[in-house]
Amino acid sequence: MRLVAGLLAGLAAIAAVSAQGNQSAPFFLKLKSKSADLNGNYLYAGHTGALQQTFLLYDSKPLANDTSAIFNWNYTIDNGVASQFGLLTWLFPSRPSSPVQNLWLALDLTLSIRTNVAPTSISSGEGYIYVGWDGDKLYIPGAGTADDSKFVPHVYPNVTASYGLKLQQWYACWVYFGPYYYLAVAWVTTGHPHNPTCEPVSIVREFV
Ligand SMILES: *[C@@H]1O[C@H](CO)[C@@H](O)[C@H](O)[C@H]1NC(C)=O
Ligand SMILES: *[C@@H]1O[C@H](CO)[C@@H](O)[C@H](O)[C@H]1NC(C)=O
Numbered sequence: 001m002r003l004v005a006g007l008l009a010g011l012a013a014i015a016a017v018s019a020q021g022n023q024s025a026p027f028f029l030k031l032k033s034k035s036a037d038l039n040g041n042y043l044y045a046g047h048t049g050a051l052q053q054t055f056l057l058y059d060s061k062p063l064a065n066d067t068s069a070i071f072n073w074n075y076t077i078d079n080g081v082a083s084q085f086g087l088l089t090w091l092f093p094s095r096p097s098s099p100v101q102n103l104w105l106a107l108d109l110t111l112s113i114r115t116n117v118a119p120t121s122i123s124s125g126e127g128y129i130y131v132g133w134d135g136d137k138l139y140i141p142g143a144g145t146a147d148d149s150k151f152v153p154h155v156y157p158n159v160t161a162s163y164g165l166k167l168q169q170w171y172a173c174w175v176y177f178g179p180y181y182y183l184a185v186a187w188v189t190t191g192h193p194h195n196p197t198c199e200p201v202s203i204v205r206e207f208v
């Protein structure tokens, strides 16, 4: 095992030599929805805890200097080819007195054992989620795995090897962040949202 791990680390190091990180131009994120109240809203990073934000909604277009609503995408370029997936990033505002300066946070989801509604979390968390763009629509790639809704006892399942699925299970829902209660963007892991306030939305980037 150790030998294999060492070999993989070596290969990763070789791969890292040619891949370089890059950051996209800044953009706003705009909602599309069948709900007239939600359609056309813009997202901004709103406080939910220490160095933790979620996507909250503005009902009009933010100013070009409104850093709470400006996001970037970090991706890698490997031999001139841009990666399909990357991190959705946001620069935490640096205040002169703050010990936190130039801290980039990135999008994650807060999964729960009590609900299938996972609020968006913009944080410096343990893990980030990789996201891509279908045109300008934000998606999460569906990992190569088996669909357990099709399982039959003793019958080995079909396994999808590719990351071809461009999942867009975004919803705007009222979410309790303790002590805050906000209309925020969340991801529904599967099926119908457990939370009855959720409305489906798409998230579209619009360059500043
Ligand atoms: C890196 O991203 C910037 C936009 O932020 C773009 O102008 C530039 O061409 C990219 N670099 C490469 C090597 O693609
Ligand atoms: C942002 O821009 C608006 C108008 O373009 C200006 O009135 C405002 O002072 C600016 N705000 C900041 C924080 O620079």
Ligand SMILES: *[C@@H]1O[C@H](CO)[C@@H](O)[C@H](O)[C@H]1NC(C)=O
Pocket: 021, 022, 023, 074, 087, 089, 104, 105, 106
């Ligand atoms: C995103 O890229 C910027 C510019 O290269 C970098 O400073 C920042 O640390 C990156 N953020 C994350 C979360 O990877």
Ligand SMILES: *[C@@H]1O[C@H](CO)[C@@H](O)[C@H](O)[C@H]1NC(C)=O
Pocket: 150, 152, 155, 156, 157, 158
């Ligand atoms: C695997 O996919 C094939 C082709 O779509 C289908 O006929 C078969 O029933 C599937 N098997 C399982 C176990 O889902």
